[in-house]
Amino acid sequence: MFVSVNKLKSFRPVLPIGMVTVATQVRTAGHEAEVLDLMWEEEDEEAVRAAVARLRPDVVGISIRNVDSQNMLEPVIYTPLAREVADWARAEHPGVTIVLGGPGFSTVPEDLMGFVRAEYGITGFAEESMVPFLVHLARGEEPEDVPGVIYRRPDGSYHRREPVFRIDYRKAARPDPDLYDRRYFTYSYETHDRSEKVPATIQTKKGCVLECVFCSNFLVDGTGVKFDEVSRVADEVERLRDEGLEVLEIVDGVFNLPLNYSLEILKEFVRRGIEMPWSCMINPGNVTPELVDLMVRTGCYYVEFGTDSACDRILRGLKKNFRQRQIVRSHRLFEQAGVRVEHCLFIGSPGDDRDSVRETFDVMEELVPSGAPDAHAYWTLGLRVCRGTALHTTAVAEGQLTGDERFIVPKYYISKGVIGDDALLDEIEERVLANDNWYLWWGLRTIGLRTRIRMAREESRRIEAELMTHLPRRGPAPAPLVATPRREDRP
Numbered sequence: 122m123f124v125s126v127n128k129l130k131s132f133r134p135v136l137p138i139g140m141v142t143v144a145t146q147v148r149t150a151g152h153e154a155e156v157l158d159l160m161w162e163e164e165d166e167e168a169v170r171a172a173v174a175r176l177r178p179d180v181v182g183i184s185i186r187n188v189d190s191q192n193m194l195e196p197v198i199y200t201p202l203a204r205e206v207a208d209w210a211r212a213e214h215p216g217v218t219i220v221l222g223g224p225g226f227s228t229v230p231e232d233l234m235g236f237v238r239a240e241y242g243i244t245g246f247a248e249e250s251m252v253p254f255l256v257h258l259a260r261g262e263e264p265e266d267v268p269g270v271i272y273r274r275p276d277g278s279y280h281r282r283e284p285v286f287r288i289d290y291r292k293a294a295r296p297d298p299d300l301y302d303r304r305y306f307t308y309s310y311e312t313h314d315r316s317e318k319v320p321a322t323i324q325t326k327k328g329c330v331l332e333c334v335f336c337s338n339f340l341v342d343g344t345g346v347k348f349d350e351v352s353r354v355a356d357e358v359e360r361l362r363d364e365g366l367e368v369l370e371i372v373d374g375v376f377n378l379p380l381n382y383s384l385e386i387l388k389e390f391v392r393r394g395i396e397m398p399w400s401c402m403i404n405p406g407n408v409t410p411e412l413v414d415l416m417v418r419t420g421c422y423y424v425e426f427g428t429d430s431a432c433d434r435i436l437r438g439l440k441k442n443f444r445q446r447q448i449v450r451s452h453r454l455f456e457q458a459g460v461r462v463e464h465c466l467f468i469g470s471p472g473d474d475r476d477s478v479r480e481t482f483d484v485m486e487e488l489v490p491s492g493a494p495d496a497h498a499y500w501t502l503g504l505r506v507c508r509g510t511a512l513h514t515t516a517v518a519e520g521q522l523t524g525d526e527r528f529i530v531p532k533y534y535i536s537k538g539v540i541g542d543d544a545l546l547d548e549i550e551e552r553v554l555a556n557d558n559w560y561l562w563w564g565l566r567t568i569g570l571r572t573r574i575r576m577a578r579e580e581s582r583r584i585e586a587e588l589m590t591h592l593p594r595r596g597p598a599p600a601p602l603v604a605t606p607r608r609e610d611r612p
């Protein structure tokens with residue numbers, strides 16, 4: 122039995138594509154598998170206990186998509202629900218094996234194992250590892266060689282097998298749409314100016330060719346890119362369309378990186394006459410007139426730009442592959458084509474100060490003026506730090522983190538040039554509030570930014586103190602990753 126603990130409906134609910142893909146794979150391999158999606162349950166405990174009592178599963182796999190709200194100004198931690206799900210399942214069916222997985226889990230596996238008191242976890246591609254893992258369990262063997270597996274040894278340390286970020290798309294099952302809760306497809310969510318349907322999701326590849334300093338994608342999908350076959354992607358979109366789904370989202374980290382592959386996908390859509398409303402995440406550095414033309418012809422109506430900053434110095438420091446002039450040019454190309462553009466931006470990246478923040482705000486005033494019909498800017502104060510990223514190293518070097526912290530409550534980096542400049546924080550608040558198409562935090566009109574930062578930090582410390590009481594002490598030494606033999610070397 123698989124349980125998704127993601128209950129985040131704002132700004133819109135997201136289909137649990139990872140959990141459903143794994144459940145489909147497990148079924149295809151001949152096991153019984155059911156899913157429970159807590160997104161739609163009002164009484165979580167009742168729902169979990171009832172499902173466990175009915176199914177009596179050998180294994181409960183808990184899928185953790187997000188560890189937290191990813192918003193420093195609004196600290197909400199979602200992992201306590203995973204812990205409760207495990208407790209309810211054990212109470213209802215003693216002896217059940219608890220396994221953790223999902224992208225959120227892959228970013229902080231050891232701490233979450235201890236916090237939830239799970240028997241096992243699987244990092245990396247569970248669609249490749251779950252079936253061999255279950256086979257080992259069924260035979261009564263320890264799954265020590267399964268890629269990505271983690272479990273606690275009797276001495277308190279962890280056994281961790283290196284995840285293998287390879288996927289054989291020809292053998293991989295497509296997520297069975299019948300495993301999605303139907304309420305996703307009748308639900309409408311409100312944006313600032315309209316009501317929209319939850320999109321069906323599809324992924325054309327895993328991973329990313331860039332290595333932005335803050336990005337945790339390499340922990341979830343590994344480095345490099347694993348491409349699906351163009352014809353399989355098009356088949357899947359046709360199937361979704363023929364089933365009557367109205368809106369589609371391509372959930373690749375970035376759709377247009379690398380550019381040639383995205384063009385191939387779009388040309389195949391055109392060849393097959395696929396045209397339905399769809400959206401995706403765009404890298405501003407890789408936008409050409411041909412790309413925009415093909416996107417529009419196949420129905421793309423909305424793109425999110427991973428803009429991050431509009432100051433070249435900051436973009437260089439973040440290791441982005443584009444600069445300000447490309448942001449402007451790409452924005453204009455989509456604007457002229459009638460496609461809605463939403464920019465996602467950080468305030469407080471390494472090196473950010475009064476000059477770079479003002480420069481970014483000035484560029485955004487040009488691209489996203491107040492009242493613009495089809496453009497918005499979403500600002501995030503601070504960057505969430507993941508262990509193992511270059512940003513983590515910077516945060517430690519600057520004394521913002523110790524390097525030894527536990528990430529059960531996420532940590533945020535904010536440049537000293539922003540957080541130490543009260544006048545700049547006041548200016549940020551003023552400029553965000555002056556533009557109806559800019560968003561930073563929903564309560565900014567009633568609680569000032571500096572006050573909110575103080576409140577959020579206190580709240581975060583309180584949550585951390587509470588959660589740490591459930592975290593076992595660290596074992597003797599962090600277990601090194603045990604290398605996984607190459608596929609051809611495996612028995």
Ligand code: SF4
Nearest residue numbers: 329331332333336374
């Ligand atoms: S482009 Fe996006 S997905 Fe790729 S490394 Fe940068 S932040 Fe991560």
